[in-house]
Amino acid sequence: MMQNSSCRKRPNILITGTPGTGKTTTVVSLVVVTELRHINVDDFANEENLTNGWDDNFDCYYVNEDLRCSK
Structure with missing residues (x-):
């Protein structure tokens, strides 16, 4: 199978939840460990x-x- 060089090499991770449940705190830790970008x-x-x-x-x-x- 031929691979396209523009294919994503890292995953998108979507963190959802009710406001105030700790999503941002969780994401900050995840970003530090994985070096992924947070949007x-x-x-x-x-x-x-x-x-x-x-x-x-x-x-x-x-x-x-x-x-x-x-x-």
């Missing part, structure tokens, strides 16, 4: 104007899934 989806969505406002109860952005999937 915070909420930060990315906000920077790219893919949100529909802020949720004060959960202290996070409403990510517009339709806009996010079109990027």
